[in-house]
Amino acid sequence: MNKVLGDRRAIFLLLGPALLVYTVVMLVPIFWSMGYTVFDGNALTGFTFVGLDNFAKFFGDPTALSATWFTIRYAIILTVLQVGFGYLLALLYTFRIKRASSLIRTIFFFPVVLPTVGVGLLFQKLFEAAPTTGPVNGFLNFLGAPSVDWFGYADSSFWVVILLDLWRSMGFYAILLYAGLVDIPEELLESARIDGASGWKLVRSIVLPLSLPVLLSSLIFSINGTLKVFDTIVALTNGGPGNTTTPLTLYMFQTSFSYGEYGYGSTIAMMLTILCLLVTLLIFRSTRRDLTKG
Amino acid sequence: MSTAIKRGRRVMPLVALVSAGVLAMTACSGDGGGGAAGSGTFTYLGQNENTTIVDTLKTLSGDQCKTENAAAKLTPDAIPGTTWDQQLQLLAGQGGLSNFSMAAGTPSLMKQFIEGDQVKDLSTELKDLDLEDKILPAAASTIKALHGTDDLYALPTEFNIEGFWFNKKMLEDNGITPPETWDELVDAAATFQAAGIQPFSASGEQGWPITRLVGNYLFRELGPDALQKVADGDAKLTDPEYVKAADEVAKLGSAGYFGDAPTSIDYDTSINLFLTGKAAFLYMGSWAITAFNDEAQNQIGVDNVGFVPFPDVEGGKGSSDQVPANVGIPTMFASNGFTDDTKAWLGCIVENYGDTVLKDNGVVSGFQIDNPPADLPATTKLVQDVIAKAPSSVLWFEALMSAQATTVSQSNGGGLANGSITGEQFMKLVQDANQG
Numbered sequence: 182m183n184k185v186l187g188d189r190r191a192i193f194l195l196l197g198p199a200l201l202v203y204t205v206v207m208l209v210p211i212f213w214s215m216g217y218t219v220f221d222g223n224a225l226t227g228f229t230f231v232g233l234d235n236f237a238k239f240f241g242d243p244t245a246l247s248a249t250w251f252t253i254r255y256a257i258i259l260t261v262l263q264v265g266f267g268y269l270l271a272l273l274y275t276f277r278i279k280r281a282s283s284l285i286r287t288i289f290f291f292p293v294v295l296p297t298v299g300v301g302l303l304f305q306k307l308f309e310a311a312p313t314t315g316p317v318n319g320f321l322n323f324l325g326a327p328s329v330d331w332f333g334y335a336d337s338s339f340w341v342v343i344l345l346d347l348w349r350s351m352g353f354y355a356i357l358l359y360a361g362l363v364d365i366p367e368e369l370l371e372s373a374r375i376d377g378a379s380g381w382k383l384v385r386s387i388v389l390p391l392s393l394p395v396l397l398s399s400l401i402f403s404i405n406g407t408l409k410v411f412d413t414i415v416a417l418t419n420g421g422p423g424n425t426t427t428p429l430t431l432y433m434f435q436t437s438f439s440y441g442e443y444g445y446g447s448t449i450a451m452m453l454t455i456l457c458l459l460v461t462l463l464i465f466r467s468t469r470r471d472l473t474k475g
Numbered sequence: 476m477s478t479a480i481k482r483g484r485r486v487m488p489l490v491a492l493v494s495a496g497v498l499a500m501t502a503c504s505g506d507g508g509g510g511a512a513g514s515g516t517f518t519y520l521g522q523n524e525n526t527t528i529v530d531t532l533k534t535l536s537g538d539q540c541k542t543e544n545a546a547a548k549l550t551p552d553a554i555p556g557t558t559w560d561q562q563l564q565l566l567a568g569q570g571g572l573s574n575f576s577m578a579a580g581t582p583s584l585m586k587q588f589i590e591g592d593q594v595k596d597l598s599t600e601l602k603d604l605d606l607e608d609k610i611l612p613a614a615a616s617t618i619k620a621l622h623g624t625d626d627l628y629a630l631p632t633e634f635n636i637e638g639f640w641f642n643k644k645m646l647e648d649n650g651i652t653p654p655e656t657w658d659e660l661v662d663a664a665a666t667f668q669a670a671g672i673q674p675f676s677a678s679g680e681q682g683w684p685i686t687r688l689v690g691n692y693l694f695r696e697l698g699p700d701a702l703q704k705v706a707d708g709d710a711k712l713t714d715p716e717y718v719k720a721a722d723e724v725a726k727l728g729s730a731g732y733f734g735d736a737p738t739s740i741d742y743d744t745s746i747n748l749f750l751t752g753k754a755a756f757l758y759m760g761s762w763a764i765t766a767f768n769d770e771a772q773n774q775i776g777v778d779n780v781g782f783v784p785f786p787d788v789e790g791g792k793g794s795s796d797q798v799p800a801n802v803g804i805p806t807m808f809a810s811n812g813f814t815d816d817t818k819a820w821l822g823c824i825v826e827n828y829g830d831t832v833l834k835d836n837g838v839v840s841g842f843q844i845d846n847p848p849a850d851l852p853a854t855t856k857l858v859q860d861v862i863a864k865a866p867s868s869v870l871w872f873e874a875l876m877s878a879q880a881t882t883v884s885q886s887n888g889g890g891l892a893n894g895s896i897t898g899e900q901f902m903k904l905v906q907d908a909n910q911g
Contacts, residue, residue: 223564244883244907310735311740330893420886424883435882441584
């Protein structure tokens with residue numbers, strides 16, 4: 182093996198194709214897109230160099246700022262909820278329903294494999310207010326409450342989107358965190374129990390610190406995934422009502438491909454990338470000390 | 476043998492690299508639904524949702540345009556309308572527009588095509604073919620006004636008027652005459668609401684059926700040049716007289732006149748609500764007469780559908796005979812690949828499309844009709860009469876706005892319909908987007 186890996190040609194042969202594909206498909210478009218951030222225009226009208234004007238425009242654009250605020254709010258709330266519920270489910274799988282957990286795991290994981298557009302349509306029908314009354318409004322009517330136009334108002338739309346994504350993703354995080362929890366040595370848990378630790382105390386003092394690395398990975402996965410949310414929202418609300426559920430990704434898409442402003446669209450993409458990097462760094466930094474101690 | 480192995484080893488990385496490169500190129504390539512014109516073909520690109528144009532072209536290719544089809548075979552293709560402008564933009568950027576296609580949905584994108592010489596100036600070509608008279612002047616002027624040009628860059632494969640369609644029986648039963656003024660319309664809506672009948676059916680999900688009301692109110696109150704002034708920068712949508720129009724529509728929304736959840740109502744549902752007798756009025760274009768004439772859809776009866784133009788606003792500078800008109804999505808010819816064969820197709824379409832589409836589909840186009848069918852449905856005749864009698868026409872609210880302002884306007888139209896935003900908020904959002 183050492184002989185093969187010591188051969189430059191072998192390394193080139195093994196890595197070359199993958200690197201080439203990665204470069205052509207990923208790196209070139211990324212750098213191309215970075216280049217667009219200092220230009221204005223599109224393939225039809227041609228491109229004009231505008232320096233940093235697109236970045237200045239971003240900070241003065243109320244729609245961009247509202248999309249940024251929506252993105253951050255959505256990412257934080259959904260990350261807390263999906264990792265939190267995922268962790269609770271993982272604890273349940275590990276400590277409460279050990280034997281039946283494979284069935285429960287499958288049930289909770291099922292929404293993950295469903296196509297987003299299908300789930301979007303499902304939730305549209307669930308929360309429908311007109312022309313037919315969906316099951317949720319039907320239940321409200323049964324309780325004597327009037328129907329709610331869930332997709333007609335910013336707040337209710339936001340929470341339906343959150344609910345949809347939570348339902349879709351918590352099974353995935355439960356499995357991810359479960360893999361971390363089953364790695365905790367049984368002897369350690371047993372000795373903690375002998376020392377009198379149980380319930381919340383066991384979780385807080387033993388389980389949580391030992392599952393912190395996988396929890397951290399889940400947080401990074403989650404925050405980056407939620408900051409880049411696109412398909413769920415397009416399928417469910419298409420950013421509406423108005424632009425109240427429009428995240429940066431959708432605004433970037435509209436700006437580039439509907440409004441024909443490639444430069445500004447690329448700038449929005451760059452700002453989103455920077456946001457993802459900053460948040461990831463923040464999570465790493467805030468947990469570094471604990472990790473080294475662990 | 477060992478030399479061959481050595482050579483093979485040297486060649487292998489190269490083969491691997493080339494293979495990977497080819498793989499990557501293959502992954503990146505794709506038909507994309509468009510494709511430039513090829514010799515011996517006449518390519519057409521349309522939207523999946525619109526089958527009228529392509530069906531008519533197919534009919535023509537086997538009949539009046541047989542010769543043109545033999546020289547350049549009609550090769551139709553279609554893509555979803557939801558990403559229409561995006562696809563056209565990409566195709567145009569690559570010089571890959573089809574010979575003939577539906578035009579861009581947003582007039583501002585058409586202006587870019589015209590400025591970039593992507594689409595053919597049809598005025599010159601039709602003059603050359605001696606077919607200028609085959610386009611109805613009203614349709615030609617609507618297209619020219621849309622594109623802000625003196626020349627014609629698209630064909631009016633549809634010519635629509637818009638206004639309020641109403642359920643005659645419902646009005647009669649409630650003692651209401653077709654409203655001639657805005658106040659009468661609002662009073663009628665209040666009467667219906669009190670009687671437990673939904674006054675208006677409108678798609679808040681689409682938004683435009685609501686924003687059309689704002690635009691028309693502006694034309695009636697401030698005159699037909701109201702939105703041209705905004706486009707020219709002489710007025711702003713946030714000026715009080717403009718905000719008033721949006722407020723008037725928002726008031727209808729706040730009163731619940733568009734139903735309980737108008738933002739959940741899509742286009743088909745809005746038509747369906749009206750045609751099943753669940754709403755009294757429907758603001759819609761005359762393209763919907765295909766549905767009105769369909770007995771399976773129209774449960775209230777074809778003879779029970781009435782039409783009234785958008786009413787006057789008392790004391791306003793505009794008039795209800797300035798009928799809101801549009802050409803749907805017209806069709807355009809690409810400059811790239813415009814050969815003599817393509818020109819022959821242009822001539823044949825202009826000469827024969829209007830008669831064929833009216834006979835086969837009951838669609839009123841902007842072409843001169845030479846042989847009107849004897850058995851036209853009443854609604855189609857009504858539309859023809861209104862078009863013939865209208866002294867002038869007006870465009871729609873977003874016609875002269877940017878693509879971004881159009882999106883913002885239509886995505887917030889539902890907010891006016893359910894009363895969740897005020898007229899002032901709406902106009903500010905659209906004005907900001909139009910400036911940006």
